[in-house]
Amino acid sequence: MDNKLAVTQLASIAQEARLDIFRLLVQAGAGGLPAGAVGERLKIPASTLSFHLKELSRAGLLSSRQQGRYVYYIANYDAMNGLLAYLTENCCAGQASCCLDVACGVEEKELQS
Amino acid sequence: MDNKLAVTQLASIAQEARLDIFRLLVQAGAGGLPAGAVGERLKIPASTLSFHLKELSRAGLLSSRQQGRYVYYIANYDAMNGLLAYLTENCCAGQASCCLDVACGVEEKELQS
DNA sequence: ACATTATTTCTATATTTATGAAAATATAGA
DNA sequence: TCTATATTTTCATAAATATAGAAATAATGT
Numbered sequence: 001m002d003n004k005l006a007v008t009q010l011a012s013i014a015q016e017a018r019l020d021i022f023r024l025l026v027q028a029g030a031g032g033l034p035a036g037a038v039g040e041r042l043k044i045p046a047s048t049l050s051f052h053l054k055e056l057s058r059a060g061l062l063s064s065r066q067q068g069r070y071v072y073y074i075a076n077y078d079a080m081n082g083l084l085a086y087l088t089e090n091c092c093a094g095q096a097s098c099c100l101d102v103a104c105g106v107e108e109k110e111l112q113s
Numbered sequence: 114m115d116n117k118l119a120v121t122q123l124a125s126i127a128q129e130a131r132l133d134i135f136r137l138l139v140q141a142g143a144g145g146l147p148a149g150a151v152g153e154r155l156k157i158p159a160s161t162l163s164f165h166l167k168e169l170s171r172a173g174l175l176s177s178r179q180q181g182r183y184v185y186y187i188a189n190y191d192a193m194n195g196l197l198a199y200l201t202e203n204c205c206a207g208q209a210s211c212c213l214d215v216a217c218g219v220e221e222k223e224l225q226s
Numbered sequence: 227a228c229a230t231t232a233t234t235t236c237t238a239t240a241t242t243t244a245t246g247a248a249a250a251t252a253t254a255g256a
Numbered sequence: 257t258c259t260a261t262a263t264t265t266t267c268a269t270a271a272a273t274a275t276a277g278a279a280a281t282a283a284t285g286t
Contacts, residue, residue: 010123010126013123015274026204027202027203027204027206029204029207031206046233048275050233053233084201087135089140091139091142091188093142147262159263160263161244179253182253182254
């Protein structure tokens with residue numbers, strides 16, 4: 001991971017519609033969702049949605065596969081994890097645990113133990 | 114954490130100079146660094162640096178404290194962790210571990226065990 | 227071939243943002 | 257108070273980005 005790639009990826013989710021889109025697909029899992037389902041869920045006009053999906057794909061945070069008339073978009077979990085790791089890399093001057101571990105789907109409270 | 118706050122925070126680090134600044138301060142730990150030290154390390158002119166530090170502060174990702182002539186900037190780890198948690202919230206449709214845990218200062222390799 | 231549905235590209239307009247020189251402000255010590 | 261150092265604000269210019277309607281492209285079933 002280098003600075004430029006991280007900036008590209010961060011910029012791609014630093015936008016209200018795209019952040020919603022990305023989080024929806026992160027939650028959707030490995031199967032992804034067709035573009036239309038995303039647009040319907042988030043009330044985004046088709047052309048605007050297409051623009052945003054392209055931005056996220058260009059940044060490498062989404063992949064897609066065509067299935068008949070539908071184009072399924074899928075979150076790229078490796079890319080997301082790489083980005084998060086870059087942000088927290090060597091953090092806290094070696095002091096343990098000033099960064100919380102970010103565990104998939106686990107709420108903060110559950111991590112206190 | 115809501116969408117707008119997350120977008121503000123992501124936008125604040127979605128810029129080459131600011132991402133460098135933020136990561137430097139994340140690595141610097143709880144003591145932070147004076148603005149001048151950041152500028153010297155990253156070769157950023159004072160006025161430009163001040164603009165970027167303000168952006169990061171406005172987003173809540175940095176705090177600062179004045180000490181004599183120096184203004185120390187400090188990464189806000191709680192805000193960072195909140196942001197990362199928001200991105201991965203409820204991820205992967207309940208399937209365990211498609212998201213890697215992001216552990217502070219621990220390289221990916223060491224997590225394989 | 228045709229009608230239907232899904233998605234993308236084209237287009238124009240409006241808005242936001244980055245940059246660094248110069249000036250202003252703030253603090254400390256002599 | 258005077259001087260040196262640290263930081264911020266002001267300012268103008270340049271560049272990048274978001275939006276959605278309309279038209280174009282693609283795939284399906286009849």
